[in-house]
Amino acid sequence: MQHAAVPVPRDRLIVPVLGLFLFAIAAGFLMSLLPLSLSGRGLSAELAAWLASAFYAGLLLGAMRIEPVVRVLGHRRALVAFLSLLAMTVVAMSLWSSAALWLGARLVAGAATAGIFVVVESWLLLVDDERQRARRLALYMTALYGGNALGQILITPVGVAGSLPFALVGLLLVLALLPPLLVRRGAPRLQVHHRLGLRAVKRLSRPAVLGCWVSGLLLGPLYGLLPLYLIQRPELAGQSGPMMALLIVGGMGVQPIAGALSARYSRTLLLALFNLMGMLGILVLLLAESVVGIGMALVLVGAAAFALYPVAIAQACQGQANSRIVSITELMLLCYSLGSVVGPLLAQWSTGSLTQLPLYLGIVFSATSIYMLVQAAAGTESAVMEPPAGLD
Template structure:
């Protein structure tokens, strides 16, 4: 009988989480560094949206092929390879300032990032206990968003001009490889063909879960790719770009325990609706803000709403799943997220033709999601309450 694909010890959590945290610090800094550095390097500011879409295009491509890589190399080696490729892309971008080369490197970086996400998520979720999965997912999100927030603050420390910022990002990527490198015995058992064959198809994943990840991409893609530029253009907070981005991500980090607690007790579809409504409220706060303090509160609420959608959706998708299905489910969820992330920055930028800026775009996405998820939750409740015809 095939041995279950589970982590062999609690210490197995430290290696992926340690690597993920340092990776998150590096990417958090890089997500603000790239759009802000474009003018100083003689590139058009419109490249910001294309760089973001190239990254998420690579994420989409990587999500399609990461499962065979994990089956071939194992979780630990696949994570190491992904982090080394990421550091290589940063090194090339630091050395050569050519738009077409940068787009190619961001595409490659997206593929490597897909490897990091699927490897770490499946590494942590490969346990049979549903409550342990939820706890590990909460740790994962806290490390990811906490690292991103810390990385955003590095804009105020190292700035975005010169060679040092890129070198710092590359060093962090290389340091992120150390925890999994030094923890060779704590990775999950390798995937077998039998376990891969038991993986589910998109048809077995709940529609609200798939849509939740899609919407998460439609929101987070523009937030990562375009929000730093938007903040830099706002006179009220132009000198506080790094702080505001950190508040955005800290809001997402702070809401994770609440999101985990609520998702274990209430309908996840309803929670997706309520947090989307909170996102729409955050947009109203940002539009009406008349001081940096009010704007900062709006960013906190926006982050809380935007960053909780993905963990709720993936938790919903993993309900009742076996260990043999986890890698495929995380792959499908990342694929759905990537589709939204590729489209989001371009849709947000295209909305300018309709006199709709980034904030207004986010408001439309959040409000439409809130209404759809509320209707879906009500339909499900009605289907549960009302007995089938002839069974009264």
């Protein structure tokens, strides 16, 4: 029996959005906590890079195995399951300081996080109105990035020593469980489901697929390498933290704008324009000689980079039946995850020095903008085509 989802009522959106926001606070705090707590727990500082790789590997693996879980459990119970699994990895890491255990826990945490992303994205996208989809995606991204920013800010007052930081992360994840546990109505009801295999990527909108992949190529280095680049800028003098906050603020601020524009104009053209904005931001970053100039550049870069994923996924879902939404969001997360894994490695290999990180970002922005402009001029707003019999 195949299953598909009936759209969720608008007044029940608080369940996935509030759960996502609390999860994002916990994830943002944990992102900063793990590398900073290694020495205090007797672990090597070199483990930080491996922990990040393990997490993204889990994200990549999880992105390929989420749809069956959602099909069997439904959106609400799947969200509870993935949040619970993530909370268990935090408990394990707080109790045992073992490099092997932490690597395994982060691998599992990445898979659980992929599940949370796909469940919440598909939950919000299960609506026939394209404008509502765009607005809901903007709400999703604002909650996600706002929570991440708030979580990273908490690192200063809470600290990284002892068991309190891990207890706080666990508490936030337990609170994130409450909305889907307490509100039992409003989740999408599974009736018919259309499973799309990996080969379906070939039939998705090419600009949408590329947009998600490029989003990973950009955000992976921005999260992982940009802080190290900013530390080397003499103008900043220890202000790399606030500069990273400005990057995220730019990403948050652009979401309502991206959502409104995505509902009215060609999404391929919007992807081109946001990449052009990123090129402008990189140019300002290279020329800036003051804290204000660097801050303005990072706001532009953040707005451009963080706008690509929601616009691209909205384009991928454009005109699609609700029965395809879960599989499409799964495939889009897979594309993003591939970019996130490859991006930092490609940035280091292509430039050879962190001081040349803007060069890598500028090349990605410029090449993508040219491609999107060509596609927009050709009028390609392609959607998923019906597959030949037997390919699903």
